[in-house]
Amino acid sequence: MNIRQWPLDERPREKLATLGAAALSDAELLAIFLGSGCRGLTAVDLGRQLLNHNGGLRALLSREEPLPRLRGLGAAKRSRVLAALELARRCSGPELKRDATLRNPADSAEFLRSRLSSYPYEVFAVVFLDNRHRVLAFEELFRGTIDGTVVHPREVVRACLRHNAAAVILAHNHPSGVAEPSESDRAITAELRQALGLVGVRVLDHFVIGDSAPVSLAQRGLM
Known part of the structure; x- marks a missing residue:
């Protein structure tokens, strides 16, 4: 009909x-x-x-x-x-505008949740910042499967140099909805801190995004 x-x-x-x-x-x-x-x-x-x-x-x-x-x-x-x-x-969440200053985890957590929480597979993203913690860019660098993604430190370093970043905030989602950091999350954070430290880029935080509030590894004392 x-x-x-x-x-x-x-x-x-x-x-x-x-x-x-x-x-x-x-x-x-x-x-x-x-x-x-x-x-x-x-x-x-x-x-x-x-x-x-x-x-x-x-x-x-x-x-x-x-x-x-x-x-x-x-x-x-x-x-x-x-x-x-x-x-x-x-329109699903707040914008992260260029030159906006990120002073604490709450400034970026809601933006990252709105951008990453709906993906049915893992996505690893980076917020690139200058030396005053102003936003230079946001990029989703790697995409994986429902239970993991492969992060290549060399590509993260390359992206930092491309944006002339002095600091970064890392983020990835857990499609399961559970934002509890895993051992591999801690390991890649440590690996990236070491790799980026060699080119003078600081890792300020790493957020894990699930269905509820994002979990900050820095606030948990895991980095």
């Missing part, structure tokens, strides 16, 4: 106009961006299919690869959905 044949209070656009966006399901919200369906599938069906294919909205938001070529999901629809997802990511 075409959406135009649905009762008015069940159509996504009319429902949004009368009840507000919060009243719509994830599939109905996606249908608004998709605009239309295809033969045999409504826009809501397409939205539901897209969510099911990716494992839900959270997984869809963290998706880095192009959207799948599902039936009815042409180039124009994919572009609209990708634009909407990128807007959602950009």
Whole structure:
């Protein structure tokens, strides 16, 4: 059945106009961006299919690869959905602006949580700082699997030299949601401190990101 044949209070656009966006399901919200369906599938069906294919909205938001070529999901629809997802990511947490000064762990913890907590695989990232702890750049340097990632100290050193950094804050996520630092987390922190120390770059902290508050290795006395 075409959406135009649905009762008015069940159509996504009319429902949004009368009840507000919060009243719509994830599939109905996606249908608004998709605009239309295809033969045999409504826009809501397409939205539901897209969510099911990716494992839900959270997984869809963290998706880095192009959207799948599902039936009815042409180039124009994919572009609209990708634009909407990128807007959602950009608004999901605070920004870390260049030249912002990081004076304590709380200044950067929430930013790092918003950027890394939704990934279904491990991501290792670095905040590059000058000698007054002002932000030079933020980069996600390495990506791994659901239970680990390989960090190459040489590449971290190279990135520090590229940004002319005097200090860094390290961060990575635990897809399990448990932010407890592991032995390998402590080991790579020590290895990076040693490698970066050779080029005059200080490691100020290493955050582990999970579902709750980020854990600071510096605050735990683990570095």
